[in-house]
Amino acid sequence: MKRSILILSVIICQLSSTTLNAQGFDNLPDPIEDVNKVVDNTPDSIAKALMSRPAPGSTRQGNSPVLFLIGNSTMRNGTLGNGNNGQWGWGYYFPKYFNAQKIAVENQALGGMSTRTFYTDLWPAIREALKPGDWVVVSIGHNDNGEFFDQKRARAVIPSVDPDTCYVGFNQRTQKQDTVYSYGNYLRKYISEIRAKGANPILMSLTPRDAYDEKGKIVRKPQTEWAAYIAAVEGVPFVDLNEISGAKLDSYSRWKQQYHFLGDKIHTSKFGAEMNARSAAEGLFYSKNPQLKPLQSIMINVEPKVKPVQRKEGQPVVFFTGDSTVKNADKDDDGMWGWASQAQTVFDESKITLFNAGRAGRSTRSFVREGLWDEVYNSLQPGDFVTIQFGHNDICPITDAKARGVIPGTKDTLHVFKLDNGQYEVVYSFGWYLKKMIDDCREKGATPILVSLTPRNEWPGGKVERRDDSYGKWYREVVAETGVEFIDMHNISADFLDKKFAVSGLPADKEKAQAKIAELKAKAGAKYFKQDHTHTSKLGAQMNAQSFARGLRQNHSELAKYLKK
Numbered sequence: 001m002k003r004s005i006l007i008l009s010v011i012i013c014q015l016s017s018t019t020l021n022a023q024g025f026d027n028l029p030d031p032i033e034d035v036n037k038v039v040d041n042t043p044d045s046i047a048k049a050l051m052s053r054p055a056p057g058s059t060r061q062g063n064s065p066v067l068f069l070i071g072n073s074t075m076r077n078g079t080l081g082n083g084n085n086g087q088w089g090w091g092y093y094f095p096k097y098f099n100a101q102k103i104a105v106e107n108q109a110l111g112g113m114s115t116r117t118f119y120t121d122l123w124p125a126i127r128e129a130l131k132p133g134d135w136v137v138v139s140i141g142h143n144d145n146g147e148f149f150d151q152k153r154a155r156a157v158i159p160s161v162d163p164d165t166c167y168v169g170f171n172q173r174t175q176k177q178d179t180v181y182s183y184g185n186y187l188r189k190y191i192s193e194i195r196a197k198g199a200n201p202i203l204m205s206l207t208p209r210d211a212y213d214e215k216g217k218i219v220r221k222p223q224t225e226w227a228a229y230i231a232a233v234e235g236v237p238f239v240d241l242n243e244i245s246g247a248k249l250d251s252y253s254r255w256k257q258q259y260h261f262l263g264d265k266i267h268t269s270k271f272g273a274e275m276n277a278r279s280a281a282e283g284l285f286y287s288k289n290p291q292l293k294p295l296q297s298i299m300i301n302v303e304p305k306v307k308p309v310q311r312k313e314g315q316p317v318v319f320f321t322g323d324s325t326v327k328n329a330d331k332d333d334d335g336m337w338g339w340a341s342q343a344q345t346v347f348d349e350s351k352i353t354l355f356n357a358g359r360a361g362r363s364t365r366s367f368v369r370e371g372l373w374d375e376v377y378n379s380l381q382p383g384d385f386v387t388i389q390f391g392h393n394d395i396c397p398i399t400d401a402k403a404r405g406v407i408p409g410t411k412d413t414l415h416v417f418k419l420d421n422g423q424y425e426v427v428y429s430f431g432w433y434l435k436k437m438i439d440d441c442r443e444k445g446a447t448p449i450l451v452s453l454t455p456r457n458e459w460p461g462g463k464v465e466r467r468d469d470s471y472g473k474w475y476r477e478v479v480a481e482t483g484v485e486f487i488d489m490h491n492i493s494a495d496f497l498d499k500k501f502a503v504s505g506l507p508a509d510k511e512k513a514q515a516k517i518a519e520l521k522a523k524a525g526a527k528y529f530k531q532d533h534t535h536t537s538k539l540g541a542q543m544n545a546q547s548f549a550r551g552l553r554q555n556h557s558e559l560a561k562y563l564k565k
Contacts, residue, residue, distance in 0.1 A: 053081075057129030059104035066104045067135045067295075068126055069094065070118060070190070072142050073111030074207040074276070077267055081107065083424040086416040087267040090207065090276035097281035102298040103135075114143040114155035115186040123190070132198030135295055137280075138190050139204035139241060141183060141223040142266060148180050149173075158182040161226045183223060187230045200291065203231045204283070205242035207276050208249060210258065210265040218246040218257075237292050239283030245276050256439055262426070270426060278302075304378040305371065309355045311381075317353040318343075318559065319376050321367065321437070322389035324535060325454040325544075327358030336535040339454065339544035340387075346549040352562040363393040363404035364433030369425070373437060382445030385559050387548075388437050389489070391453035391471045392534055394430050406430045408470070410477040430471075431478045438484050447558060450475060451551075452490035454544050455497065457533040459520040462503040464494045487551035493544050497524060 053076070060066050069075055075091040078084060083092075091107035098105055108126055110118070118140055130136070144157045154173040158165055161184025171178035181189075187203060194201040205224040213219050224242045231238035249257045260272030268276060284292060285302040309317055320326050320340035330341035340356040347354060357376050359367065367373050367390065376386065398405035399419045407413055410431025417427050428436075434450065441448035452475050458465035466472070472490060479486045501524050506513040521533075528540035536544065552560040 053108060053110065054106050055129075056106070056108060056126040057131070059106050060131075061101075061104060064101075064103055065131070065133045065135060066106055066129075067098065067137065068130075069105070069107045069109055070123070070126070070136060070138045071109035071140045072113045072118070073109075073267060074142055075109035075139060076107050077111060077273075083270065083426075084416065084418070086262050086269065086414070086424075086426045088270050088273035090268070090273045090280060093274050093277035094280060097277070097285075097299055097301050099298045099300050103295075109140075112143060112153070112155075113140065114153075114157060115140050115183055116144070116157045116180060117153070117155040119186055119189060123193075127193050127197065130194065130197035130199045134197070134199035135202060136190070136194045136199055137202045137204055138187065139206060139280075141206050141221070141227075144183060144223075149178060154178070156180065157186060159222070160184060161229050163188065184226050184230050187227060188234065191230070191234050191236055200295075201234075202237045202239065202284070202292075203227045204239045204280060207266075207268070207272075208242050208246040210261040218249045220246055237284075237287060237289040239280060239287065241276065241280050241283060244279040244283050248275060248279065252443065253439055256436070256443070259436075278304075305375045306379040307355060307357055307375050309353065309379060312353055315351065315353050316383040316385060316562075317355055317379075317381070318347070318385040318387065318562075319379070320354070320356045320358055320387045320389075321373070321376060322358040322387070322451075323362050323392055324358070324360035325392060326387075326389055327356045328360060328535060328541075330356075333538055334530075335538075336530045337538045337541035339536065339541040339548065342538070342541045342545040343548075345542055346545050346564060347562055348564050361393060361402070361404075362390070363396065363406060364390045364430060364437075365394070365406050365427060366402070366404045368433055368436065369403070373440070377440045377444065380441065380444035380446045384444075384446040385449060386437070386441045386446055387449045387451050387487075388434060389451035389453060390434070391430075391467075395470075398427055406433060408474075410434075410474050410481070431474050431481075434475075434478050435482060438478070438482050447485070449485045449487060449557070449559065450479060451487045451548065454534075454536065455490055455494040457521055457525050457529040459502075459517045459524075462506045462516065462520065464497045464502065464524070466491065466494055485555060485557060487548055487555070489544060489547045489551060492547040492551055496543060496547065497528065500524075 057066060069091045071091065073089060075089045077087040077089040081089060081092060089109060091109050095105040110122060113122065143155055146153055146156045148156050148167055149169045149171045151172040154171050157180060160182045162182045163185050165182055167180040169178060191201045205227050206221045208218045211219045221242050224240060228238050249260065260268060260275060262269035281302050285296055285299050311317060320343065325338055326340045327338040328336040330337050338358055340358055343354045359372055393404045394406045395408060396402065396405040399417050401420060403419055407415065407427060407429040409429045411429055412432055414426050414428045416424055418424055438448045453471055455464055467490065475486065501520050506516055528537060528543055529535065530537040549563050552563060
């Protein structure tokens with residue numbers, strides 16, 4: 001085919017020395033809004049970025065291979081890639097799927113790069129670092145639009161796979177004559193040069209955007225077809241990341257789909273970045289392409305973690321989630337017990353399987369962040385039940401070592417916090433985390449049941465403490481918003497304790513009143529609590545289990561039919 005070349009006539013304006021310096025390699029201009037109405041998140045200089053990105057090949061261990069990631073801000077967000085803007089690229093989470101003793105994963109992506117500018121600006125150093133046996137994942141293209149030779153970015157490519165078309169003109173950013181090729185032709189260049197070094201190229205389609213087609217489905221990017229075509233023609237493994245993640249987003253509620261993005265319609269939150277990293281890993285691991293067998297042999301953690309529940313045919317499972325008031329040591333008759341350890345005292349185990357997924361010391365936030373909730377989510381089947389009970393650890397310091405505190409309230413609010421360990425985390429409200437768990441359960445066909453926190457052994461005014469103006473209020477707001485079933489264990493158990501120990505009034509004398517409160521606390525603590533004002537004895541755990549059963553019966557709950565008669 002005859003090569004067709006379009007010579008673009010570009011008028012060069014007289015620029016000041018300051019403006020010229022601003023366009024240099026070591027100093028990118030301020031971020032600008034692109035045609036997708038997205039502001040790129042890498043206003044920092046490339047020089048600074050090169051300091052935070054590993055020098056190409058520097059993570060290699062001996063003669064072991066390196067897996068290089070080539071992409072833009074959807075793979076590595078921000079110059080530092082540390083989540084300080086609340087956005088994360090999926091390359092940050094990709095190493096968890098590979099045996100670090102056998103391969104190093106280098107995230108060489110950089111925000112703002114297009115297929116073209118990455119090739120001209122960053123690729124040469126990576127190409128130089130390649131060794132036989134290395135792997136290179138190329139997943140780039142979100143920034144391939146705009147003007148061809150403008151002052152700001154000059155990153156656009158020809159939107160096709162045509163190998164015989166190019167544009168020639170004066171690049172105002174680099175102040176040099178430049179040639180622009182098609183998207184497909186840049187992919188061919190990467191593939192050819194990777195193979196020339198004895199390394200293994202892999203093409204991946206782009207991450208999906210928060211955009212919908214006329215059928216209400218996530219839009220699939222046109223670069224997918226182009227990359228798939230080039231991969232087929234060149235005999236390169238291809239992973240359709242756009243489709244794998246897009247299908248997941250389509251299966252979510254609209255609310256859940258949207259929190260996988262943050263700030264705009266392209267860049268992902270931690271949830272979205274982790275999803276895309278898993279999708280990329282699944283695409284590689286389950287590929288039938290024989291070229292990927294060596295890489296697949298050193299992949300790990302691809303199968304989602306699940307709870308070790310022993311299912312019985314025809315029986316649903318009820319998963320209990322929460323903190324130490326749900327699951328504690330649960331072994332010493334004179335020790336601390338969580339109430340779900342005593343669930344067998346109220347449930348008929350010939351009809352339903354009980355699984356205590358609680359974990360001491362956790363809040364809604366840490367239970368989600370540590371993957372404990374994901375293990376429950378991954379284990380759910382239609383017809384299962386999940387109790388969701390948190391609160392005792394949620395209004396703790398937000399940035400300390402335990403990182404459990406949440407934003408008080410139930411609005412869908414969030415804030416990026418810098419933790420005391422120097423890392424960044426997006427923290428949501430108490431109600432947001434509850435709504436996430438509720439939504440996840442329903443997605444899986446399971447029934448969520450929200451349970452208020454257990455009462456504490458505190459007796460202001462001679463009656464057991466009620467926390468209805470904080471947690472109680474927030475629980476009810478979530479119930480009103482979601483319609484979730486609600487068991488008010490807090491007040492059911494508190495009513496029981498008041499009936500057993502409360503006094504109608506306290507002495508007028510302050511010291512005598514304090515002594516009476518101490519007496520009430522000692523009496524209740526001797527039977528129903530253990531060591532402190534929060535954790536229960538075995539009898540206290542059984543009391544809370546009875547309160548849960550009472551609440552189920554009052555609600556005429558579907559779960560109530562599995563209680564003992």
